[in-house]
Amino acid sequence: xxxxxxxxxxxxxxxxxxxxxxxxxxxxxxxxxxxxxxxxxxxxxxxxxxxxxxxxxxxxxxxxxxxxxxxxxxxxxxxxxxxxxxxxxxxxxxxxxxxxxxxxxxxxxxxxxxxxxxxxxxxxxxxxxxxxxxxxxxxxxxxxxxxxxxxxxxxxxxxxxxxxxxxxxxxxxxxxxxxxxxxxxxxxxxxxxxxxxxxxxxxxxxxxxxxxxxxxxxxxxxxxxxxxxxxxxxxxxxxxxxxxxxxxxxxxxxxxxxxxxxxxxxxxxxxxxxxxxxxxxxxxxxxxxxxxxxxxxxxxxxxxxxxxxxxxxxxxxxxxxxxxxxxxxxxxxxxxxxxxxxxxxxxxxxxxxxxxxxxxxxxxxxxxxxxxxxxxxxxxxxxxx
Amino acid sequence: xxxxxxxxxxxxxxxxxxxxxxxxxxxxxxxxxxxxxxxxxxxxxxxxxxxxxxxxxxxxxxxxxxxxxxxxxxxxxxxxxxxxxxxxxxxxxxxxxxxxxxxxxxxxxxxxxxxxxxxxxxxxxxxxxxxxxxxxxxxxxxxxxxxxxxxxxxxxxxxxxxxxxxxxxxxxxxxxxxxxxxxxxxxxxxxxxxxxxxxxxxxxxxxxxxxxxxxxxxxxxxxxxxxxxxxxxxxxxxxxxxxxxxxxxxxxxxxxxxxxxxxxxxxxxxxx
Numbered sequence: 194x195x196x197x198x199x200x201x202x203x204x205x206x207x208x209x210x211x212x213x214x215x216x217x218x219x220x221x222x223x224x225x226x227x228x229x230x231x232x233x234x235x236x237x238x239x240x241x242x243x244x245x246x247x248x249x250x251x252x253x254x255x256x257x258x259x260x261x262x263x264x265x266x267x268x269x270x271x272x273x274x275x276x277x278x279x280x281x282x283x284x285x286x287x288x289x290x291x292x293x294x295x296x297x298x299x300x301x302x303x304x305x306x307x308x309x310x311x312x313x314x315x316x317x318x319x320x321x322x323x324x325x326x327x328x329x330x331x332x333x334x335x336x337x338x339x340x341x342x343x344x345x346x347x348x349x350x351x352x353x354x355x356x357x358x359x360x361x362x363x364x365x366x367x368x369x370x371x372x373x374x375x376x377x378x379x380x381x382x383x384x385x386x387x388x389x390x391x392x393x394x395x396x397x398x399x400x401x402x403x404x405x406x407x408x409x410x411x412x413x414x415x416x417x418x419x420x421x422x423x424x425x426x427x428x429x430x431x432x433x434x435x436x437x438x439x440x441x442x443x444x445x446x447x448x449x450x451x452x453x454x455x456x457x458x459x460x461x462x463x464x465x466x467x468x469x470x471x472x473x474x475x476x477x478x479x480x481x482x483x484x485x486x487x488x489x490x491x492x493x494x495x496x497x498x499x500x501x502x503x504x505x506x507x508x509x510x511x512x513x514x515x516x517x518x519x520x521x522x523x524x525x526x527x528x529x530x531x532x533x534x535x536x537x538x539x540x541x542x543x544x545x546x547x548x549x550x551x552x553x554x555x556x557x558x559x560x561x562x563x564x565x566x567x568x569x570x571x572x573x574x575x576x577x578x
Numbered sequence: 579x580x581x582x583x584x585x586x587x588x589x590x591x592x593x594x595x596x597x598x599x600x601x602x603x604x605x606x607x608x609x610x611x612x613x614x615x616x617x618x619x620x621x622x623x624x625x626x627x628x629x630x631x632x633x634x635x636x637x638x639x640x641x642x643x644x645x646x647x648x649x650x651x652x653x654x655x656x657x658x659x660x661x662x663x664x665x666x667x668x669x670x671x672x673x674x675x676x677x678x679x680x681x682x683x684x685x686x687x688x689x690x691x692x693x694x695x696x697x698x699x700x701x702x703x704x705x706x707x708x709x710x711x712x713x714x715x716x717x718x719x720x721x722x723x724x725x726x727x728x729x730x731x732x733x734x735x736x737x738x739x740x741x742x743x744x745x746x747x748x749x750x751x752x753x754x755x756x757x758x759x760x761x762x763x764x765x766x767x768x769x770x771x772x773x774x775x776x777x778x779x780x781x782x783x784x785x786x787x788x789x790x791x792x793x794x795x796x797x798x799x800x801x802x803x804x805x806x807x808x809x810x811x812x813x814x815x816x817x818x819x820x821x822x823x824x825x826x827x828x829x830x831x832x833x834x835x836x837x838x839x840x841x842x843x844x845x846x847x848x849x850x
Contacts (some may be wrong), residue, residue: 266817300820381814386802433802435690435719445698509639567819574632577803 223251227498228259228274229292230267231486232462234521236260239292242516247503254499259288264383264437269291269395275306275491278442284493289500292340293488298328298487299563302336308490309335310501317510319527323559324485330562331406337487337510341517341528343457344557345388346474346485346548348441360478362397365427367451372430376449379577380570382436382485389453389572391560392481393424401479404561404569415566421576428577445469453481456548460522474547491535512537518544524553610833613826623828633809639805643721644789647728648782654729655736656778662737662768663744664752664821670730678734686798689727691720693799714739727795732785739781743774779843787836806834 220568227244229235236258243291244256260272271291280571301307311317312335324342326334347364353374358364368375378386395401397420399552403413432449432476434440440452445468454474462468488504490497506512514535522544525532529550532540562567603816616622629637662671675686692698695716704711717723747770755765771778796807807827815825 216584264817265812269820270816375807381810382797382802387818428803434799435800435802439690442694446694448695568819570818571632576634578632 197405200559215331215471218362219443220256222253223496223499225289225496225503226254226257226259226287227290227292228261228271228288230261230264230271230294231264232293232458233260235292238521242520243503243507243512246512248394249272249346250506251502256503258432265294265296268297269325272297272304272306275301276304276546278443279304282448285495286491286493287481287495289494290557291487291491293487293489295324295328295484295487295560296563296566297330298337299331301489302331302526303319305336307336308492308497309495310490310497311335312506313336314501314505316505318529319508319510319531321524321528322485324548328487329560329566330409330564335486337489338504339485340488340525341457341513341521341523342483342557343455343523344476344548344553345385345453345481346390346459346476347481348444348454348459348472348474349451350447350469350472357473358474358477360452361393364451364477365367368427368430368559371450373432374441374450375430375452376432376434376443377453378425378434378440380573382434382439383435385432385440385453385455385458387566387570388482388560390424391566392479392558392562394420394569395558396479397423401558403560404565407562407565409418409562409564411568414565414572417569417572421572425576441468444472456483457521457523460543464500464522476548476552476556478556478559482558482560483524484560488526514540516568544545609826610830612822613830615823616645616825617821620761625823626823629827633808633828635805636808637835639721639837640790640808640832642808643725643728644786647725647732647789650725651728651732651736651785652778652782655733655740655797656771657763657768659737659740659744660745660770662741663747663770664765671741675734676735677731678738680731682792682794683798684729685727685731686795689723689730689795690718690799693723693726702738718799721805723799724796724807727799727827728789728792731795732748732789735785735788736781740774740778740782743781745772746777783840783843784838790832790836 199506213521225247225539226238227361230238238259244258247256248254262266271288275286275291276287316338320338322339322342325337325339326332328337341344347358351408353371354367359368364375377389380387380390391404394417398404398416400416432443433448434443434452437455437458440449440454441462443449444454445462447552456474459472459474463470464471488507490500490504494500507516508527510527510531513527517523517525517576518532518536519540524544529560561569588641613625614621614623622836658670658674661667680688690697693716694700694720695714696711696774697718700709700711700714703709704714709715717726744766751769751773752765755769760768782810794814795810797813797847800807800810808831812825812828812832815821815828
């Protein structure tokens with residue numbers, strides 16, 4: 194009886210293995226694997242919008258979208274996957290198109306994981322933005338096309354904040370007069386909080402150019418302990434929320450009246466009806482950081498040509514106008530002069546209400562160089578512990 | 579024939595053991611080793627120095643929260659299971675097992691909505707005028723919020739384990755106690771509890787270590803200010819700093835805390 198049971202188990206295992214192997218036959222179609230960092234909205238964008246649009250033109254392609262998680266961690270997952278395949282010496286990697294953040298670019302290029310594909314594309318002439326060439330101090334020219342730009346800003350509830358702050362001095366004065374009604378999420382709950390800390394440092398030190406353009410020199414960090422001490426005092430009158438979404442939640446529930454947010458998340462929540470429509474955004478001087486999401490092709494992607502065609506479609510002025518600006522409320526990734534004429538009046542209003550193109554040109558900053566940024570976050574931890 | 583059968587069962591177990599070795603034990607050794615290495619691969623204690631400088635408070639905070647939540651769980655769990663063992667109540671038993679089937683993230687979100695400053699709890703209490711919503715107290719975004727959420731989530735596990743232990747105590751002991759006039763609480767504290775001490779210790783260690791390692795609940799309901807749970811710090815070190823060295827060091831510290839608890843409890847139990 195016991196033996197019969199044992200052999201039966203063995204037979205079951207072999208059967209399962211056999212069935213698994215049989216399922217791995219060759220496929221006639223091309224499967225384009227798109228891995229995207231970012232929240233669920235980023236996954237939906239590829240799955241429901243760009244994917245189907247692409248398949249219309251190339252019916253033999255199946256677009257397989259994988260979301261790797263929100264924020265920088267999502268980009269790191271893509272890096273980890275590519276690095277593992279590179280280290281294993283594989284010649285055909287299973288990601289064809291990656292959508293990633295700036296912060297991972299230095300490591301991506303150092304490990305030689307990406308293809309310098311941009312000059313070969315039909316959209317190369319539209320790729321003109323500063324951050325298409327430089328990602329937090331790393332030269333990325335030719336490796337990336339920005340899909341869109343996201344920007345952090347200060348959201349406020351006009352019911353309680355009739356005159357939004359024009360600069361950080363006014364913001365601090367308001368926060369002191371209204372204790373616990375200004376919120377940001379510290380540095381561990383997402384990047385809108387880190388953006389506020391970076392902006393605070395730019396404002397207090399006046400050294401934006403040094404931290405954003407480099408070169409990296411630890412001597413330039415000398416003023417930080419003092420700057421962080423002032424931020425600690427500010428934190429006493431502020432609310433530190435649990436994350437990007439928590440700041441929006443608290444604004445929406447009226448628990449805070451002002452907070453540091455991502456503009457695109459804010460616009461999306463409004464579009465989905467998850468946000469009090471009266472809440473507005475503003476960009477106080479000297480400005481706050483933003484960042485692009487990059488479209489990249491891994492060096493050994495299995496379907497490089499198809500990947501390039503896919504990216505050319507996303508970076509075309511038509512798709513940028515229709516999807517990036519009108520549908521999602523993002524700032525275009527390619528030359529805005531090519532995109533904006535194709536955007537409706539209504540779409541332009543929605544995007545630029547509160548934060549105008551002039552604001553963006555003047556006060557849309559970038560994050561500090563990766564080395565400065567990591568040190569800055571540690572300086573914050575040291576001050577707050 | 580017997581030997582053949584043994585050989586077969588050994589072969590049968592090899593894949594499972596292999597998976598444990600490759601997917602758990604090797605990464606564990608690798609990560610412990612990584613905690614003593616700098617980014618360039620040299621042996622160093624810098625990672626531990628960084629953990630001591632930035633995260634000592636967080637480690638103590640984590641132990642504090644886990645201990646406090648465990649105390650809540652044990653207090654309620656023991657009394658409740660005593661009641662269920664002595665009198666029995668299928669409905670209550672079922673209700674207390676529900677958290678077992680609710681994922682951590684859902685618990686975190688539910689508690690956040692429930693305990694937020696303008697959350698359901700405060701809104702209800704404000705209806706009867708006990709608090710002022712312009713300046714509401716907030717259980718969410720504080721250590722108490724994390725503790726309550728962890729306690730709620732672990733309650734089901736506690737009920738499952740403690741009730742199992744209590745049920746394995748033979749009815750005759752309880753009858754004897756009742757003959758001497760012991761009520762439900764007496765029976766629980768003087769008969770059931772001492773007789774299931776070892777199972778309770780194991781249950782406590784299981785819950786304590788799972789609380790030390792909790793991530794999604796602190797992430798969702800913890801505040802951004804002040805001390806953080808260690809797993810939040812591990813996540814932050816990896817994702818925002820790309821610093822696996824310090825993350826591994828924090829991991830080793832957590833591991834020592836967990837195994838320390840396990841060794842302490844198991845020793846005191848086996849000594850009896």
